[in-house]
Amino acid sequence: MTGHVRDQITLYLDDELQGEDRVLFEAHLAGCAGCRAALEEERRLIAAVRQARPLYPVPATLPARLAHALRQAVPAPSATRRRVASLWFALAAVVLLAVVVSVVWRTIRRPVLGPSEIAQVAVDTHQRYVRGQLPLEIQSHSPDEISRWFENKVPFNLKLPRYPEYPGQAKPYELQGARLISFHQEYAAYVSYQLQGRPISLLVTSSTIAHPAGGEIIRWGGLDFHFDALNGWKVLTWTDQGLTYALVSDFEERGQASCIVCHPGPQGRSLVEGLKPQ
Amino acid sequence: MDQREWKAFEEAALEHLEALYGYARSLVRNPTEAEDLVQETYLRGMKAARESTPAGNLKAWLFTILRHLWINHWRRRCQGPDFVPLESVDPAADEPMDWITDERHRPDVILEQQVLRDQIRTAIENLADGFREVIVLRYIEGFSYNQIAQILGCPAGTVMSRLSRARAELRRQLLHQMNESHRRMAP
Numbered sequence: 001m002t003g004h005v006r007d008q009i010t011l012y013l014d015d016e017l018q019g020e021d022r023v024l025f026e027a028h029l030a031g032c033a034g035c036r037a038a039l040e041e042e043r044r045l046i047a048a049v050r051q052a053r054p055l056y057p058v059p060a061t062l063p064a065r066l067a068h069a070l071r072q073a074v075p076a077p078s079a080t081r082r083r084v085a086s087l088w089f090a091l092a093a094v095v096l097l098a099v100v101v102s103v104v105w106r107t108i109r110r111p112v113l114g115p116s117e118i119a120q121v122a123v124d125t126h127q128r129y130v131r132g133q134l135p136l137e138i139q140s141h142s143p144d145e146i147s148r149w150f151e152n153k154v155p156f157n158l159k160l161p162r163y164p165e166y167p168g169q170a171k172p173y174e175l176q177g178a179r180l181i182s183f184h185q186e187y188a189a190y191v192s193y194q195l196q197g198r199p200i201s202l203l204v205t206s207s208t209i210a211h212p213a214g215g216e217i218i219r220w221g222g223l224d225f226h227f228d229a230l231n232g233w234k235v236l237t238w239t240d241q242g243l244t245y246a247l248v249s250d251f252e253e254r255g256q257a258s259c260i261v262c263h264p265g266p267q268g269r270s271l272v273e274g275l276k277p278q
Numbered sequence: 279m280d281q282r283e284w285k286a287f288e289e290a291a292l293e294h295l296e297a298l299y300g301y302a303r304s305l306v307r308n309p310t311e312a313e314d315l316v317q318e319t320y321l322r323g324m325k326a327a328r329e330s331t332p333a334g335n336l337k338a339w340l341f342t343i344l345r346h347l348w349i350n351h352w353r354r355r356c357q358g359p360d361f362v363p364l365e366s367v368d369p370a371a372d373e374p375m376d377w378i379t380d381e382r383h384r385p386d387v388i389l390e391q392q393v394l395r396d397q398i399r400t401a402i403e404n405l406a407d408g409f410r411e412v413i414v415l416r417y418i419e420g421f422s423y424n425q426i427a428q429i430l431g432c433p434a435g436t437v438m439s440r441l442s443r444a445r446a447e448l449r450r451q452l453l454h455q456m457n458e459s460h461r462r463m464a465p
Contacts, residue, residue: 007442014416016423016438045449049417052398056303058296062313066295069317070288073324185420 009039013046015182023133030135040137043180047153050185115228118183118203118210119237122246123230125181125190126201136177136192146178146191153180154189156206156243164264173200173261184209193261195249200258203246210244212237218254220274227254227275234258236275253277287327291320294337297419298344304414305348305407315351319344338425341415345429393459401451409444416441 008025011017017025029035115123128134138149143160150158163171176192181203188205215228215237225238234255237246249258256275260268298319302312323343326332332339402410415426423441427434 007438010442010445011438014423014441042445045445046417048394048398049402049413049448052395052402053418054296054300055399055402055414055418056300056309056312058299059309059313062299062316063292063295065313066292066317066320070320070324073321 005035006038009035009042013039013042013182026133026135036137043153047187115215115230115235116211116213116226116237118205118212118244118246119215119226119228119235120230121181121183121188122201122203122237122248123233123235125203126199126233126248127231129190129192129201130199134179137179139177141175143175146175149178150189154187154204156204158189158204158243160191161262161264172264193258195251195258195261198250200251200261201246201248202261203248205244207239207242207244210239210246212239212244212246216254218275220271225275283331284324284328287331288324290336291323291340294340297337298340300418301341301414302344302348304402304410305345306351307403315344315347318347322347335425337419338421338428341419341421341429397452397455397459401448401455404451405444405447408440409447412437412441413444413448 005028008017008021012022012025012029029039125134129136138146140146140149143162147159160175163173173193173195176194176199178189178191180187181190182188183205186206186209188203188210191202191204193200193202212224212226215226218225218227223238223240225236228235228237233248233250234253235246235248236255236259237244239245247255247258247261249255251257254275254277256272259271259275262268263271295316298316299312302315302319303309306312306315319340323332323340326343402413405413411430412426415421415429416423421429423434423437426437430437
């Protein structure tokens with residue numbers, strides 16, 4: 001392997017390879033087992049370094065010492081400043097009241113806000129996959145094999161559900177493969193499915209770094225599902241037991257049919273019904 | 279900056295305390311000096327912010343102040359930091375990573391043991407200053423190449439090549455430590 005390719009691997013992992021260079025590199029990666037192996041090794045090294053955080057814990061006395069030093073440095077407000085500050089405070093209180101009333105009114109009428117970051121990243125990832133710009137790092141139809149592949153690569157346990165077995169019936173959906181996605185200095189798990197020839201993407205990450213928000217909120221089974229439609233794709237995001245999930249598809253309504261990739265049985269049918277627009 | 283803005287700025291700046299202290303330790307190594315450096319960084323930062331609110335990334339701005347203070351501190355003491363010639367690192371260290379491909383040395387196997395974390399820390403601490411600094415800024419603190427270039431005051435291309443050599447040296451350190459560890463464990 002040339003030094004140039006090794007540099008490209010590092011740039012790729014550091015999210016510094018963009019645009020056409022990134023697309024070309026990913027295309028090369030898809031056909032080069034040696035580079036994929038080198039990428040994996042480099043990824044392990046970086047993950048091991050990140051595991052060592054924090055390198056040096058802050059001494060227990062430092063925050064108090066700093067607070068004291070900063071208090072000494074805070075400029076005292078003058079009498080004029082205080083009068084101006086009081087006026088500003090009164091004005092701010094009025095504005096705040098107006099904002100609160102407005103927000104409450106809007107929330108009651110229509111609880112729709114902008115999409116969360118995790119929803120946007122999931123849709124962007126799905127689009128790149130569908131356009132052939134995002135090769136899978138493991139191609140497999142086996143949930144067990146993909147679950148094993150994620151071990152020690154992502155900072156959480158991910159066990160994909162097995163296909164339901166109905167004698168004489170075809171699989172209701174098919175797993176395509178998986179890869180890692182950079183998200184907030186960690187790796188998120190990306191899993192690709194197909195249902196009736198239509199692609200479905202599942203992005204899973206730790207709930208400490210991804211927070212579903214905004215969109216249309218649907219409460220089901222004690223969970224809050226956030227629904228957004230972005231660039232024509234339907235995305236559902238939610239948090240459950242320490243993990244945050246984002247499911248992207250082009251299915252009808254809220255894309256709720258895609259939920260069967262994890263919940264194919266009777267519970268899944270109930271979930272799909274629960275997420276359907278009333 | 280009024281009182282309210284000052285308070286908000288102070289709170290936002292203090293969120294980076296752990297990161298700044300870690301960076302200071304990676305530069306000066308001595309815990310007491312690192313504390314002094316962090317305190318001075320905050321005081322200088324607050325003073326500068328009183329004149330004008332910093333634009334851009336607050337964390338990168340604080341890191342830049344800390345680094346300038348560190349350089350001035352060293353200049354005052356008429357000592358240079360213990361940079362090694364960064365080009366002198368053995369290029370063979372960038373060869374295939376046996377410590378990873380060898381089953382005994384694969385991090386996903388060894389990660390199960392707490393010992394790896396200590397080895398990583400020791401390996402980072404053993405790096406030359408210039409190498410340790412870019413590894414900390416990129417992989418511990420998560421700065422982009424451009425932000426690191428801004429903090430170090432050098433072109434992004436320099437950051438890229440220094441990081442490449444720093445990773446090679448880190449691999450060499452880890453391999454050395456693991457060999458030592460196996461040698462000690464051998465009967």
